[in-house]
Amino acid sequence: MVMALLPAIEQRESKRSFLPDPIPPSMLHDLLEALRWAPSCRNYQPWRVVVVESKVSLAKLAQCLAKGNEWAAKAPMAFIVSADPKDDATIDGKEYYFFDCGLAVQNLLIQATALGLCSHPTAGWNEESLKKTFAINENQRVLSVVFVGLPGSLSDLDAETRAKDETPRIRKPIEEWTHFV
């Protein structure tokens, strides 16, 4: 039997246009709950999250974005996800904080999709500026800033950003990365 993908997995995509409308508190609660229930190595839950929602803070966040990520300044909410490597397990030389925060962020993205929100994880920003601006402890590594909002329209984007959003989403075929024994 071929199982259909879960709708939120199928529908999730990293788009770049947001409406300015704020996220209702109940949705914000659901997003944080979804993140909270992510699995983590030894249940260490290393993630720390700064929820950026005020206009003043969003404007400060916009100053930290890398070139090419200007679109993100229009999102009404962002989650700065960081972790201190020491807050998670290291097994056989492998530091699991990255892995665990990835799982947590994916929970957030999937929940956002199920709520009809647009969500976009990013790595394009200046870490030192983020840490200074938002008083993030120096031992933390900022791993992703996730932008969330109601989906906007392609016509609101500049030509370059619009072209990115119009580029077909592709994936390597399963055969390319699986090995059956």
Ligand SMILES: Cc1cc2nc3c(=O)[nH]c(=O)nc-3n(C[C@H](O)[C@H](O)[C@H](O)COP(=O)(O)O)c2cc1C
């Ligand atoms: C860790 C991480 C960092 C990313 N950084 C950026 C970024 O800085 N700017 C951007 O436009 N997209 C960024 N993306 C989005 C990816 O480009 C996107 O997930 C990928 O092209 C697959 O598309 P999809 O999410 O629509 O399936 C990032 C995604 C991840 C997981």
